């Protein structure tokens with residue numbers, strides 16, 4: 001068994017204001033393995049930032065356990081919750097880089113100075129720091145901008161400066177908290193590609209906090225979905241996309257794959273709107289080696305069920321094809337029942353969106 005690089009166990013974070021208590025994080029347990037790109041997705045206010053701030057104790061939890069790299073940072077069971085000395089905590093925090101939606105650059109300093117700022121406590125010599133800064137700027141492809149100021153840069157370039165700065169102390173973990181949320185789709189993809197490259201080349205473990213499942217879909221191998229402070233479900237990205245359980249997870253996936261629009265348009269068509277009794281409007285989701293043609297022909301050949309495809313979509317997730325089809329199924333009651341069972345047996349997720357299965 002591999003030891004997770006980050007282990008959060010039963011984390012609670014409660015804020016107490018005058019008369020109100022806010023349970024920002026409720027009993028969350030997450031294990032992140034070295035080399036994971038772990039997505040944490042949820043709408044604004046779900047508790048994502050509070051949860052990730054608990055990792056380096058920028059937010060001390062109310063209860064639970066925080067273990068990073070095998071070292072217990074916090075243990076709510078112990079009388080003094082924080083288990084690490086302030087000086088050690090400062091050292092450990094340097095090994096956990098963070099990037100944010102609003103970049104948090106120093107506007108009065110050049111690009112190179114912004115990156116060098118992160119090295120102020122580093123034991124490197126002045127020359128070594130200079131070399132480190134150029135190496136980092138090269139990595140994020142900003143060597144030609146080192147003497148410019150943040151105001152002279154685009155959003156994507158600013159975020160790349162922030163990434164270079166976050167990597168200055170060779171962290172093992174990078175926490176990206178909505179880092180692409182202020183960027184346009186093309187720039188978002190460039191930043192995600194850079195994160196993916198850092199993950200692949202340096203085995204950098206990345207926590208990708210986002211309200212956009214598209215970002216998760218692009219680069220995360222695991223995902224947790226948060227709502228109201230709690231994790232609704234978590235698992236491999238492939239499993240979550242092919243077998244989502246919570247309505248919120250389905251909603252995120254539908255948006256990320258543009259199925260929301262297709263679903264709305266198709267639900268309004270006559271075939272679905274006036275679905276004859278005995279027919280079913282369903283979504284079939286499948287991954288890997290099953291492809292839609294044998295599934296559909298199999299339904300007809302074995303169960304005399306006719307599937308008319310109203311919409312089809314294929315996504316590539318972690319190198320695996322994930323297909324989804326919106327279909328109207330018609331056949332005898334027995335045929336439909338047996339046909340749906342056989343799809344399930346083949347690993348296809350079947351959701352009846354309209355009509356009742358006998």
Ligand SMILES: Nc1ncnc2c1ncn2[C@@H]1O[C@H](COP(=O)(O)OP(=O)(O)O)[C@@H](O)[C@H]1O
Nearest residue numbers: 015022024042043044045046047048049050051
């Ligand atoms: N320092 C704080 N004091 C009081 N409430 C807070 C504080 N930080 C966050 N919250 C509340 O906790 C909840 C979760 O916030 P947050 O973790 O920022 O969510 P997210 O990052 O998913 O948008 C929200 O209701 C927010 O208002």
Ligand SMILES: [Mg+2]
Nearest residue numbers: 048049050178
């Ligand atoms: Mg947040």
